[in-house]
Amino acid sequence: MAHCERASKPLLQCLRSNYSRSLAGVQRHGFHSTAVAADEKAPAESTSEPFYKSPDPSLVSSPRLERQLMRGGVNPIGSRRRRAALQGSSNLPFEELPYQCFQEARKILQADREEKLADIQKMEVRIANVEATPTEQMGEQAKKSKLPAMRIHLDKLKILADINDPLVKRKFEDGQGKGFDVSSFHATGINICDFATGDMSKPIYQYLADQKWREYRRKILVQRITQMKVIPDVLAKCDPVVDTRLYFGKHQIQPGEFVTAKTTTVPPKLDVQLFERGEKLVTIAVVDPDVPNVETDNFDYRTHFLAVNVPVSATATKVDLSQLSADSQVVLPWLPPVAQKGSPYHRLSLFILEQDGSKPLDFTAVKASETDRDAIRLRTLQRQYQLKAIGAHLFRTLWDDTTQEVMEQLGFEGADMELRRKKVEPLPYKRRNPSSFR
């Protein structure tokens, strides 16, 4: 295999260079793929000024220029290896690639896509018909059950139509086409590299992002919340379906990470990524199930944050806990968590709970009833307001150098106390009955 490759390499190179020379004129006149759009840009820039003055994010490969770009708030696209390879390639669109087998395969994929598009049109017409028919004719229950199922099927068809398109895959991996302002992100200090997604309003990109999340990050999250026993301690069960990222300042906190007390004095920012259509109203709660109680020789719960009616959708993912409105959303404002000296680590668990039918809760009623941070149980809230846990996150705190200062700022009672292990009374020495010995 390696031998054939080595043998065919000069030939391929020769072919490629021939093609690029012969097709150079064609290239300028526009193909409709994004790859060529980037290619068209590059020569135009190179004629006006040298590359290093304004490096192209899709072609830059030297670390220095990459850094220069990133300082300007633009992240290089794809891997460095790919960018370096693109510099030397003629960047032909797929239609022009001189591989017969490849072109035949593309034809099959395109035929499949045509089929799926026809199905989509058919399904849309059917949905419109069902919507148009009066409820008396087909029955309210039937309509209610039929329509959502049809919509789900339509979404599936849309995914199937695009799933084999390499350009879609590439766009998803490059994070192109996502409608966010890069400069504003840079100002908040959040790393853009995390958001390798496409346009999240489209079902195909939602699907791809969901798959990617489930492949690794969700597994880690589920492992952390179950191994650290958040799941039976705070809520009976939780099946995360939204990707939740937690930031303190500009630092992203991985699930279960230890965070210093000083970092947690400001409320965190969330990035709640939904992988389905529509907007959801959620309740966000941060609960600490590890508040030591020396009198009862047990642990108490404390709710560090509670907000209701927070809208999230696949495209609007940012939730800044400090920016939520105090009149209509925040029930209990952020209380910085502190761990008393000597106490075992505190698990600060964050839960995103979907409100029933995405209907808003009565804020004033909730605010009036949920006032005592120490008395609230998330299980009770869940039952009372018909909430369903769709996302979770977790970080931990332990007594550290900055805790004392934060405690003083908060006026934390028991700041001058320290927890010590209780002395174990040994069991009385029991002498065995010597007559039973040999």
Place this chain on the structure above:
Amino acid sequence: MLQPRLLAPLRALKRAIGPAALSRQPLIPQPLLRTLSVPSILPKPPTSFSRTTTLSPLSQVRYASHAAQGASNKHSRDPAGKRLGAKRTGGEYVVPGCIIFRQRGTKWFPGENCGVGRDHTIFAKHAGYVRYYRDPQMHPDRKYIGVVFEKDEKLPHPRHLPTRRRLNMVAVPARPDSAAGQSDLMATIDETHGTRITSVQAVNAAEGPQLRPGYMYREANWQIGRAAEKAGIEAVPYDRNNRWLAWRKRKARADRAAQMKSLKGKKKAGKKAK
């Protein structure tokens, strides 16, 4: 390649019939012997001759006709018992650190409020009552040993309920971290006891040069260790991306190596000249 091996039996054959052929009439006519030396017909005659004991002096085989020594005690091994097994029965009260079960391998696994030691000993982590149980939802085959806080509590607990825990701590006034000062070793010379080296507490450790181990007046080791700090010397933190510095260092090292190598070569050359 094959020739020497093929010739060996032939040589044996010659040795067997050689003397006889010399003394008496040849048993096998001469033309036949000549044909035997041809490799094509070799295999047949040597096999018939090599069976005889006199013909195989080089390939001796010793069969296992003698038993190996020491078999008489083989089946009577009886080492001392290792005192394994349960040290606490189900329902018995234990305190933290109490050994519940000694075993080889994990016959029993640590369950709730229990730990497993280096030799798989199960011990209690909290004070309570021992329970031996199975937890099919956790693992279908494993047997667990747990400790519960209440006398009539059952294990395993339902999985959806919060875990039952104890704090087991008391609140005491916090003590400030006492990291200042260091204890020290000092030497004292006495009429009656001679020279004695004793360690002194942090509060009694005198500053400045004293008579210390090694019989010299000097500062304490920890003070010497902090000399750079006192002088305000700061080490440049290592920067992985500083390739310029890395290149200079690498170059200097290579130069030095080359220099040493050249010196070595010269020495050798000198020796040889002598």
